[in-house]
Every structure is written in C-alpha cells, then in structure tokens.
Amino acid sequence: MVAVQDDELSxxxxxxxxxxxxxxxxxxxxxxxxxxxxxxxxxxxxxxLKTSETASHPNTWEYPGGSIELDVEPEHIDESIIHAAVRECREVTQLHISNFIDVVRDQWIKGNQEVRKFIFIVNVHDNQNPEPMWTKVGLNPAKHQAFLWAERAMVEGMDEDMFFPKQKQTILDSFEFVRNML
Structure with missing residues (x-):
C-alpha cells in the first residue's frame, strides 16, 4: 500500500x-x-445519492462520481485516474478518500465514442477528522437532493429504474466483493 499526499486533496x-x-x-x-x-x-x-429533479436522470439513486478532467485548462486537468476519483468524491460528498480498496471497470458506447468508467471501492473520512464521519455527507443541491446509507437487502429490493443506469448491479457486486474480503 502506497501513501500519496496531495496538497488539495489530503x-x-x-x-x-x-x-x-x-x-x-x-x-x-x-x-x-x-x-x-x-x-x-x-x-x-x-x-x-439521489439526483436532483433537474439532473439528466432525475430522482435516481447513484454512487458518487463524475468525469475525469482531460480537456480543461492545464491547471485543472486531473493528474491521474486516482486523483480524479479523490476530487469527485470531495466535490460530490465533502468526504475525503483515505484508502482505495479495488476498482471495477465499465465501458459502453455513447454515440460513436467509447466511454470508460473506473469505479473504485474506497474508505473515506471527513477532512477535519480522519475518523469516518458518516453523518457528514455534504451535497450540492443543484446535483443531489438526498443521501442514504443502504443495506444490501434494501438495494436488492429497489427497482432497477430507481438507479442511474447499470449502477444497481455494480453496487450489489461491490457488496459481494467486500463480503468476500472480510
């Protein structure tokens, strides 16, 4: 395990x-x-996280994430895929990643381009206190309207259309992965 220090991201x-x-x-x-x-x-x-009513997929549940900044001003380009995940986690939840555990990759075709997604299973903490702070999730109301800590059975019982496309199965697969880790 390698410890990485990032000036802005902890x-x-x-x-x-x-x-x-x-x-x-x-x-x-x-x-x-x-x-x-x-x-x-x-x-x-x-x-x-529940997306806002004005999101491209309104009122759906998803895990935190976003785009890797590739085509922006040089000072805002993500240094790595890992750094993009840390930045997105912080921007979307106000939580800071402390450990990366594993990655799941996904890809699909959008128009005539291939889209790749790197989905990390992580541990987090609040920036002020390195102990896990599960009540300290901070949301941007323009993007998300609510958050929920869901057990596996709850996720299994939710309809597929309540989730951002393809995310329900990825979440269930992640439950299985961490169960096998323990």
Missing part, C-alpha cells in the same frame, strides 16, 4: 494492484469517468 492510500490508475489517463480516452462506492466502516451499508 493523504490517501493506494494498494499496489491499483498503481496503474495513478498515471494520467491515456490520450485516446476522450470520455472517461470515475465513480466511488463508499461503504460504512462495518461494510454493511453503502452510500447512495
């Missing part, structure tokens, strides 16, 4: 098997995304 740990995600995304990736699946400290609840 310190986080990256396991050796994710070192390839510490590099800048390849130039051929024109539409790359990151997501973070955040579990409670006992790994029995996952953080879900």
């Amino acid at each position: 310190t986080f740990r990256v396991p050796e098997h994710l070192v390839q995600c510490e590099s800048h995304p390849p130039d051929y990736l024109h539409d790359a995304k990151v997501g973070v699946i955040i579990f409670s400290s006992r790994k029995d609840h996952v953080l879900l």
Whole structure:
C-alpha cells in the first residue's frame, strides 16, 4: 500500500494492484469517468445519492462520481485516474478518500465514442477528522437532493429504474466483493 499526499486533496492510500490508475489517463480516452462506492466502516451499508429533479436522470439513486478532467485548462486537468476519483468524491460528498480498496471497470458506447468508467471501492473520512464521519455527507443541491446509507437487502429490493443506469448491479457486486474480503 502506497501513501500519496496531495496538497488539495489530503493523504490517501493506494494498494499496489491499483498503481496503474495513478498515471494520467491515456490520450485516446476522450470520455472517461470515475465513480466511488463508499461503504460504512462495518461494510454493511453503502452510500447512495439521489439526483436532483433537474439532473439528466432525475430522482435516481447513484454512487458518487463524475468525469475525469482531460480537456480543461492545464491547471485543472486531473493528474491521474486516482486523483480524479479523490476530487469527485470531495466535490460530490465533502468526504475525503483515505484508502482505495479495488476498482471495477465499465465501458459502453455513447454515440460513436467509447466511454470508460473506473469505479473504485474506497474508505473515506471527513477532512477535519480522519475518523469516518458518516453523518457528514455534504451535497450540492443543484446535483443531489438526498443521501442514504443502504443495506444490501434494501438495494436488492429497489427497482432497477430507481438507479442511474447499470449502477444497481455494480453496487450489489461491490457488496459481494467486500463480503468476500472480510
């Protein structure tokens, strides 16, 4: 496990098997995304965010995430895929990643371009206190209207159309992954 210090984003740990995600995304990736699946400290609840009524997929549940900044001013380009995940987690939830556990990759075609998404299973903390702070989720009301710590059974019982496309199965697969880790 490698500890990485980022001036703006705090310190986080990256396991050796994710070192390839510490590099800048390849130039051929024109539409790359990151997501973070955040579990409670006992790994029995996952953080879900409900999108705003004005979002492209309104009133749906999703895990935090967004775009890797590739085509912006040089000072705002994400240094790596890992740094993009840390930034998005902070921007969307106000929580800071302390440890990266693993990554799930997803890809699909949008128009005539391939979209790639790197979905990380992570541990988080509040910036002021490195202990996990599960009640300290901060949302941007223009993007999200609510958050929920959901158990696996709750996620299983929710209709697929209540989720951002494809995310329900990824969340359930992540529950299985962390269960096998314990």
